Amino acid sequence: xxxxxGLRAFGTKVPDWLRHGPWAPxxxxxxxxxxxxxxxPEPGPRPTSARQRDGIRNIVLSNPKKRNALSLEMLxxxxxxxxxxxxxxxxxxxxxxxxGPVFSSGHDLKELTDEQGPEYHSEVFQTCSEVMxxxxxxxxxxIAMVNGLATAAGCQLVAxxxxxxASDKSSFATPGVNIGLxxxxxxxxxxxxxxxxxxxxxxxxxxxxxAQEALLHGLLxxxxxxxxxxxxxxxxxxxxxxxxxxxxSLGKAAFYKQVCQDLRTAYxxxxxxxxxxxxxxxxxxxxxxxxxxxKPVWSH
Numbered sequence: 497x498x499x500x501x502g503l504r505a506f507g508t509k510v511p512d513w514l515r516h517g518p519w520a521p522x523x524x525x526x527x528x529x530x531x532x533x534x535x536x537p538e539p540g541p542r543p544t545s546a547r548q549r550d551g552i553r554n555i556v557l558s559n560p561k562k563r564n565a566l567s568l569e570m571l572x573x574x575x576x577x578x579x580x581x582x583x584x585x586x587x588x589x590x591x592x593x594x595x596g597p598v599f600s601s602g603h604d605l606k607e608l609t610d611e612q613g614p615e616y617h618s619e620v621f622q623t624c625s626e627v628m629x630x631x632x633x634x635x636x637x638x639i640a641m642v643n644g645l646a647t648a649a650g651c652q653l654v655a656x657x658x659x660x661x662a663s664d665k666s667s668f669a670t671p672g673v674n675i676g677l678x679x680x681x682x683x684x685x686x687x688x689x690x691x692x693x694x695x696x697x698x699x700x701x702x703x704x705x706x707a708q709e710a711l712l713h714g715l716l717x718x719x720x721x722x723x724x725x726x727x728x729x730x731x732x733x734x735x736x737x738x739x740x741x742x743x744x745s746l747g748k749a750a751f752y753k754q755v756c757q758d759l760r761t762a763y764x765x766x767x768x769x770x771x772x773x774x775x776x777x778x779x780x781x782x783x784x785x786x787x788x789x790x791k792p793v794w795s796h
Contacts, residue, residue, distance in 0.1 A: 543570040546577040551588030551737035552730070553577075560596025566649045567604035568616075571623045578630055578638070585796035588737035588744070590634070591729060592657065593641040599666070602648025608677070621681055624649055628656040628685055632752055635745040637736055641729040642666045643722060647704075652682035655689040655715060658748065661729045662707045663722040668715060671702035689715050740778035740794040747773070 543559040555577045557564040564570070574592075581587060594600060607620055631638045640654045642662035647669045654660050654668065670679035670686060679686075679699055687695040690713040698705065707719045720728045736744065750769035754762040773779045778794050785792035 542573050543567070544573040544577050546580070548587065550734070551586060551741075552733045553587055553590045555590060555592045557592070557594035557600055560594070560598070562604065563598040563601035564594045564596065564650070565601050565604040566624060566653070567607060568620050568623060570604075571620075571627055575623070575627050575630065578627070578634060582634060582636075585741055587636055588739075588741050589636050589733045590638045591641055591733050592638065592653070593729075594644070597644045598650075599640075599642045599644050599646040600650025600653060601645070602650045602652075602672075602679075602682070605675075605677075624652075625681060625684075628652060631656045631658070633749075635748070636741065637744065637748060639729060639733060641725060642707075642716075643725055645669075645704075648672055648679050648682050651715075652679075652685045655682075655685035659717045659732060660715065661718050661720065661725065661732065662710065662716050663725045664707050664719050665722055666707040666710075666719075667704045668698075668707075668710050669702060669704035670698045671704075673700065674702040686715070740776075740782070740792075741796045742776050743773060743778050743782070746776065 541558075543557070543564075544555055545558050546553060546555045548554070555574065557570065557574070559565070559570060566574075578590065603620065603624070608617060637658045640657040640660040640662075642654055642660060643666060644663075645667055646654050648671065651668045651670055654662075670682050672679040672682075683695060683699050686698065689695075690698075690710075694713045697703075705713070705715075707716065710716045711719045717732075718728065746769060750766060754765045754769075757765065774783075778792070778796075781794065782792045
């Protein structure tokens, strides 16, 4: 399998969640192109930075001069940071934030002129789609910490994260229609995060919504004053990091697997997930700890 080849070239075991996930057909190109590219030295500073401590990986979009545009280079750098040691039991949660007043302005329009050609354009949009799907299929929760404007693919990134916390000064838009480039791919994530009519109004008009409106419609998990943003986001991240990684990973996968199914199928899948959860070492540890009135000691 091409995905296996790409990962082995990177010196990494092929993760089961990547090999068997619902988007496995895309994994071959994703792994061979994205990881191989990430292994090569890049000229100049990387457009993202990452650090990890106490189970929390903080990934920062670090190109504020270009409004953290999701250029192909930015997407591949973000992809690499998310994938890095994804199966390490030391990793419990990922937080994605950004430098500057703009979380992300979306795609770099200079990469979308006819000078680049359709093959390059296809790579940009396919890579972006793969990154968004990677977030949902990643074994640990991914949190967006937003302080500022998130537009087009930047809004798509927020909508793709499992949890999104924003400052009250933040705003969100899919304004591509105003420049003749309808936000079709951002609409995939947006349409799964907010009601259809809200998504379509945003897509048809390009007008922004406030953080409070985004919270009301389900794009955000919570909104806090700017000075409390990092504290509140890290509080959530620390809580997740204190829990059992195997249990949280199983629960995340089960949630996304059932949520798009009919009711009967959803309950069938969720019931099997519960059986699998009970069979986990940490599942039994948690039950015994509750009965014995003590704190559980997780394996990871």
